[in-house]
Amino acid sequence: MARDTVDSTPIETVADLAATLEEGCKPEEKFLIGTEHEKFGFCLNELTPIPYGGEKGVEAILTGMEKLINWERIEDAGKIIGLADDRGGGAISIEPGGQFELSGAPLDNLHLTCREANQHLADVRRVAEPLGIGFLGIGMTPTWSRADMPRMPKSRYDIMTNYMPKVGSLGLDMMYRTSTIQVNLDFSSEADMALKMRVGLALQPIATAIFANSPFTEGKPNGFKSFRAQIWTDTDHDRTGDMPFAFEEGFGFERYVEWAIDVPMYFVKRGSTYYDVTGTTFRQFMNGALEGKVPDATPNIGDWNNHLSTLFPDVRLKKYIEMRGADGGPWRRICALPALWVGLLYDKGVLDQAWELVKDWTQEERAALRAGVPKTALQTPFRSGTVLDVAKQVLALSQEGLKRRNRLSDGDLDERVHLAPIEEGLASGMCPADVLLQRYNGSWKGDISQVFRDYAY
Template sequence: MARDTTDDTPLDNRDTLAAWIASGEKEPAAFRIGTEHEKFGFVHGTHAPAPYEGPNGIAALLRGMETLLGWEPIYDGDAIIGLADPVAGGAISLEPGGQFELSGAPLETLHQTCREANAHLAQVREVAKPLGLGFLGMGVAPTWSRSDMPRMPKQRYDIMTEYMKKVGTLGLDMMYRTATIQVNLDYASEADMVRKMRVGLALQPIATALFANSPFLDGRPSGFLSFRSEIWKDTDADRTGMLPFAFDEGFGYEAYVDWVIDVPMYFVKRGDRYIDVTGSTFRQFMAGRLPQLPGELPTMGDWTNHVSTIFPEVRLKKFIEMRGADGGPWRRICAVPALWVGLLYDDGILDQAWQMVKDWSAEERQAVRDAVPREGLGASVAGRPVLDVARDMVGLAREGLKRRALLNSAGNDETQFLAPAEEVIASGRTMAERMLDQYRGEWGGNLDHVFTDYAF
């Protein structure tokens, strides 16, 4: 979750918002990779979710990380809620249920991305172990009920918690019981953004299937391979989904802005205070018709905060966010960005990926999105098995990474980071299915094993 801003730059008009997105354009040589990954903290021994308060809670962990790293603390009131790297630009933040997230720095290569992830996990272990805490990488908390989950002391989450009850049945589960791996990537122009958004949206369900890793809920199989993805289907239809308008002729920065400004807002931040403005749109705010702030017009900070509360399968800011993958173990933290970098950062490969999906209809894209949470690689799209599409997708990504020809000190290129995805393709079985096999076999139906076999 991004750090909320208080940028007071006046927001003049709708064109300013499109220009804000356009300001993210970069030359391909300046393209970077930003990886975000969330994980569930738990108490060793009891396997209960890690609390926020207390000598062995998440706040104590953040204090320990502050001492270890020298990063700047982020507060909500008097409560520490994250850390910011003042040098490289990364950050540690807390999701509503205490999910511990690293928002990685913008890096040039996947080698750097993987080193960053490894270093972060080692640092977290160093501080967490004396506190009796461990961390689990999965898409949904496998054993904890919604009522078990702690609530982080963030005002924006208080507002969201109340609003989620009005707009869907699973929004609170999304907030408190899910975790993801995301990758943020750059675009060179509006046309490049459009191509990447379209390919990313069409293939996001395939990535969801490949990285499916949330088969349990409330201590038993849920009937889904990615219950995290299923949760997003009934969270808040106004701000989620597959964005079919992105495939319309003429789609670009302005069309995306027009959608976002009509999405109901959550809050406006003034100083340290969060004002609940749920139910009103940013378009109303731009017209000075926000009931809670009559006559007041928004700032760029208000826009940046609002954009951070939009949750489609692919999100556009000053970069593009791929949001379809479940949280997972450390190798997945490297594999998810490897997949998307390989597909999107080589023009020829991006063109081939578009050729693969360009004839899919909006109905076919939505159908596979609806099917993969339960069926995974067994679903189909436009008459093709998802497994076959995934095989082609990973093959293209491999070629894209090979063409980048970026080597580490041992002479290995970035294709090595696709190994987890290639293993899934070769076996035809997702991590979720392998975990279900263990649950029904060697674990004897006891999910305590998750906290030992799949902890970081």
């Protein structure tokens, strides 16, 4: 998310909050695709993380990008922290450890998504290379310690940094040392939203396994295929997880709101000032708990939207649905992740088939998948087979969904072309982390620094 919102429209009831989510409903023919990806900046010579300031820093890159693409600058306390394309809807932002994020514009098809990602990476290279900076696509910093990571000058991150150790042991690693690819998708109705949330939550561990790409920590294998996914299991149980209540009868906008308002808040923003309100739930805020503690203590739409952005379940609901299970990776996977989910969720027949695949999975089975996949990815046992077997079924469904969409590129290829990295991985039975470990034990001869050369954008 590039910037925190300001909307002073007051809110009073759960129904008011549910109505803000329902505003996201749109006709199927107007469904769009918004893809986000993060990447780590590093000094090309030293292979160290880049700071915020200085000649070789995040600030210099953002300033260079501002001149190159002419997007509007976003500031926090006078410091540039991002750029926004108010016409197209895209944005560039920085994560707590300097991870450089493109929040892509809402686009009609995956060919446009891939073109957008490629243009962004070309623009970033054009600015960064003269500064001696490269970018790495991977799920977690492979060599840097938490102490090595810089801190970005964003007020909300200061509040989160102070709060994270109180609610989990790995939250700071999530903030400072991980990166992701995610896709934001539309829904047509409350029932469509509920079905997509259920399918997305059930299959999120499968996507995690397919894209698992964080097997190294501080210069050596960490025993996991996706340590990023493992980090999420001990970040903050109040605001993360697989949301079992989404599978209960009657799940809809109000039920999501009822969960969200009982999650402790991080901050309330008034003007340009962020007020630390950690420990206070949104429900308590609605009941007057912040009277006398923040200016204008009546909750408003801006407060609600900001609160929604600080919830981190495996699938997140706003006026669209966010699929959040994948590790960061090389550029081809920036296109493959949205391709997987668009194929599964944007054709009604395929969506129904995906639900048939997962609807009899128990909560215990879903939890076991979520717990097992970070360590063993595609080899994780499931029922009479493995996650690899399920992943192949999921890929086939996604291929069918994209075939039915029939959105053609300039070269008359449909969107299935963007699933190629997944097809290759599942054919070999290897997730990206398996390939990294194979190289580490083989051609890299135990030198993880090679990842900066082989996997940089």
